[in-house]
Amino acid sequence: MRRAPGLLPRLAFAGLAVVALVAGIAGGLVRAGVAVPVASAAVATHAFLMICAFMGTVIGIERAVALKHPAGFAGPLASGAAGLVMLSGAPGLAAWLAAGASLAFVGVNLAVVRRQRAAHTLLLLAGAVAWAAGSLLHALGLMAGAVVPLWFCFLVFTIAAERLEMTRLMRRHAGAGPALLAILAVAACGAVLSGLVADVGGLLYGLSLAALASWLAVFDIARRTVRAAGLSRYMALCLLTGYFWLAVAGLAWAGTALGLPWRDAALHGLALGFVFSMVFGHAPVILPAVARVKLAFGWPFYLPLALLHASLAVRLFGGLFDARMTAAGATGNALAIAAFVLTLAGAAIAWRAQRKPTHDALAENR
Numbered sequence: 001m002r003r004a005p006g007l008l009p010r011l012a013f014a015g016l017a018v019v020a021l022v023a024g025i026a027g028g029l030v031r032a033g034v035a036v037p038v039a040s041a042a043v044a045t046h047a048f049l050m051i052c053a054f055m056g057t058v059i060g061i062e063r064a065v066a067l068k069h070p071a072g073f074a075g076p077l078a079s080g081a082a083g084l085v086m087l088s089g090a091p092g093l094a095a096w097l098a099a100g101a102s103l104a105f106v107g108v109n110l111a112v113v114r115r116q117r118a119a120h121t122l123l124l125l126a127g128a129v130a131w132a133a134g135s136l137l138h139a140l141g142l143m144a145g146a147v148v149p150l151w152f153c154f155l156v157f158t159i160a161a162e163r164l165e166m167t168r169l170m171r172r173h174a175g176a177g178p179a180l181l182a183i184l185a186v187a188a189c190g191a192v193l194s195g196l197v198a199d200v201g202g203l204l205y206g207l208s209l210a211a212l213a214s215w216l217a218v219f220d221i222a223r224r225t226v227r228a229a230g231l232s233r234y235m236a237l238c239l240l241t242g243y244f245w246l247a248v249a250g251l252a253w254a255g256t257a258l259g260l261p262w263r264d265a266a267l268h269g270l271a272l273g274f275v276f277s278m279v280f281g282h283a284p285v286i287l288p289a290v291a292r293v294k295l296a297f298g299w300p301f302y303l304p305l306a307l308l309h310a311s312l313a314v315r316l317f318g319g320l321f322d323a324r325m326t327a328a329g330a331t332g333n334a335l336a337i338a339a340f341v342l343t344l345a346g347a348a349i350a351w352r353a354q355r356k357p358t359h360d361a362l363a364e365n366r
Contacts, residue, residue, distance in 0.1 A: 009073070010291055013061055016080025020053035023087055025334050032264075032315070032330035033323055045086050045094075050271065051151045052098040052135065053083030059158060060101065063108050063124075065290050072111075075104030095139040102132040102154075119177060120165035123184070127157030130188065137195070146195025149205050152270060153191050157184060159278050160212065163239075167221045176219050183211045202257025209250030209270065217243045231284060231297045234305075238281025241309055245273020248316070264326065265316040272333055273312050280305050280340055287344065296350035300343050308336035 027042035027049065042049065056079035064072030079101035086094035109125040134150030137143050160180065187208035193201030217223075217240070226236035249269030252262040284295050315329020 013057065013073075013076060013080060014291075016077075016083065017054055017057045019087070020049045020057065020080065020083035021337075023083065024049035024054055025337060029330055029334055033327040034331055039087060041087050041089060041091070045091065047148055047151065048086060048094070048098070048138075049083055051148075051155065052079055052101070052131075053086065055155060055275070056098065056101055056105070056131065057083075060105055060108075062286060062290050063105065063112070067108050067111055069111075072108045075101045075108060077101075078104065092139075095135070099132070099135040099139045102128065102135040106132050118165075120161040123157050123161035123164060126184070126188070127154045127161065130154045130157060130191070134191075143192075143195025145198050145201070146192055148267075149191035149194045149201070153188055155275050156187065156209070156212070156270075159275070160184060160216075162278075162282070163216060163220050167219060173219075176215070180212075180215055180219075183208050183215060187212070199257045203254050206250045206252070206254030206257060206266065209253060210247050211250070213243045213247035213250060216246070234297070234301055235281040235285070237302075238277045238305060241305075242274045242277030242281070245269045245277065245309075245312065249274060252316075261320075264319060268312070268333075269316060272308065273316075276308060276337065277305075280308065283340075283344065284347070293348050294351040294355075295344065295347040296354055297347065298350070300346065304336045304339035304343055307332060307339060311336060 023038070023042040024046055026036050026038040027044075027046040029036045030038055030043045031046060057076045060076030060079055061073070064076060078097050082094045082097035082101060085097060106125070106128045109121070109128045113121045113125050130150045131154035134147045134154070137150070138147045164180065186204055190201050190203070190205030190208055194205060195201070220239060220243070222236040222239040225232045226240060227233070228236070246269070249266055252260075252265035252269055255262045256266050280301075284297055284301070288294050311329045311332020313329075314332060315326050318325030319329060
């Protein structure tokens with residue numbers, strides 16, 4: 001069994017992640033044209049807060065629990081602190097804290113690879129290296145155009161690795177594995193080139209994301225589990241809808257590189273449609289293992305998922321014709337994330353409520 005941190009450390013890590021998430025969402029709302037009272041740092045550093053401070057902390061904790069060593073928590077502690085420091089008005093120090101967190105994350109994944117050398121652990125390591133490369137460039141003020149694509153490579157590679165691990169027992173075409181590696185290699189090249197030759201790099205990056213969406217739609221086990229029931233079906237729907245948005249984001253990213261006004265669709269189709277769909281799908285499984293919180297799965301989980309995708313469609317497609325639709329969709333995106341957090345809390349309370357009668361009955365029989 002994996003060892004999760006004690007109650008106080010768990011609360012501290014949760015607090016750091018929540019601060020980064022709330023500030024990042026608030027900054028994103030302002031960028032979308034929603035009037036929200038928020039510090040200017042949250043607006044200017046929206047991507048940093050969401051990817052490095054929030055996702056870096058959450059994913060770092062999951063990897064640290066898998067490592068089963070206290071040193072593994074140094075990285076998520078640094079990334080969580082980077083969010084607070086950024087909001088306090090010290091962007092230089094925050095950037096270096098995030099760089100240190102990403103390098104620590106590389107070390108954690110190197111240790112995992114030494115324990116289990118497999119395709120999915122190597123992909124996790126590649127994602128860690130992408131985060132470190134983007135964070136170091138950000139801290140040094142170099143190749144600014146490559147920073148966000150490299151940060152997204154961190155998330156995309158991590159998700160691809162998790163899905164590859166889940167499908168390793170499936171019978172796949174012999175060329176599926178090499179094709180996936182080739183797609184991700186093109187994504188990494190496109191990310192780096194985005195800092196040197198923006199249009200060429202952006203075009204490669206976008207096309208690689210679209211190709212990855214096709215690969216996942218064809219080879220992922222979600223195609224089978226969507227016909228199951230309960231949590232398995234819910235997770236499959238999260239995954240398959242996420243792959244749709246990944247394809248949209250890839251095409252929009254390529255279009256943006258060619259001069260089309262599709263940047264919002266490129267960034268938020270990827271961040272919200274793909275990444276947060278994966279978060280919604282995997283949280284009911286990962287949270288109990290990492291945070292020692294049991295959840296009672298039920299139909300309410302579908303509500304924030306539906307709101308996320310409906311509001312994203314309003315934002316990305318309606319926003320092409322009316323800026324007010326962008327603001328309305330962004331508000332719906334924020335509400336969907338908040339609703340999901342409340343759903344998790346409600347599922348935890350429901351599990352304890354369901355367990356209490358059984359526990360009381362056992363106590364009476366003793």
